[in-house]
Amino acid sequence: MRGRAALAAAALALGLAACQQPALAAESAVAAPKAKRVAREGKGLKTAIFAGGCFWGVEAVFSHVKGVRSAVSGYHGGTERQASYNLVSSGMTEHAEAVKVTYDPNVIRYDQLLRIFFSVVADPTQLNRQGPDTGTQYRSAIVPTSAEQNAVAKAYIAQLKAAKLWDRPIVTRIERAQGFYPAESYHQDFAAKNPRHAYIVRWDAPKVAALKRMYPRVYSASFRRD
Known part of the structure; x- marks a missing residue:
């Protein structure tokens, strides 16, 4: 992806230290409020899909949340035939990089996952981009997989809009679940396997650090994948 490739090339030329600067203001963590509408999902494991720019960072954050059994990077939307890194990166397939x-x-409740998402994962005011990555494949989106999740997501976004935490309008979309396709194996657990990668150091490690700082009760030091 162009943003990641450009950043990696710059890091090679200037040294890793150049990628260790604090995140830009647009990517800074925001203390989102507790949801007024608490999720009631019953017993048993549940799934939810989140799109928030590069899936490396989305996966990294959720993989460090207690109660999360797995976080899988992949592509939401579009067709299965087109769900590949090269095709999705073109921005022409209607997929979004996402994490299941x-x-x-x-x-950990769904409303708590939403709070984490809006606090440390994605900037909801950026349209079709996050950080250095641009294109519709990097849009921020909430993809409920049940009627309860859908109701909670709508209520929480309305709550955030009323709270006016950001100077710009919230553009994060609620999208209908229409197919999730796991990404190639080398994308899975990317941050855990490549902690010194220039992109991870610059853009994603700060998100995990913010999770630990802001939500210590739900933070898990161990990276989990069932």
Whole structure:
């Protein structure tokens, strides 16, 4: 992807230290409020899909949340035939880079996952981009997989809009679940396997650090994948 490739090339030329600067203001963490509409999902594991720019960082954050059983990078929307890194990167397939999160609602609720998403994962005011990456494939989107999740997501976005935490309008979309396709194996657990990668150091490690700082009760030091 162009943003990641350009950043990596710059890091090679200037040294890794150049990629260790604090995140830009647009990517800074925001203390989103607790949801007024609490999710009631019953027993058993549940799944939810989140799109927030590069899936490396989205996966990295959710993989460090207690109660999350797995976080899988992939592509939401479009067709299965077109769900490949090269095609999705063109921005012409209607997919979004996304992460499918499987979680135990008795440990972490859906509304709490939403709070984490808006606090440290994505800037909801950026349209079709996050950080250095641009294009519709990097849009921020919430993809509910049940009627309860859909109701909670709508209520929470309305709550955030009323709270006026950001200077610009919230553009994060709620999208209908229409197919999730796991990304290539080398994308899975990318941040955990490549902690010194220039992109991870510059853009994604700060998100995990913000999760630990802001939500210590739900932060898990171990990277989990079932």
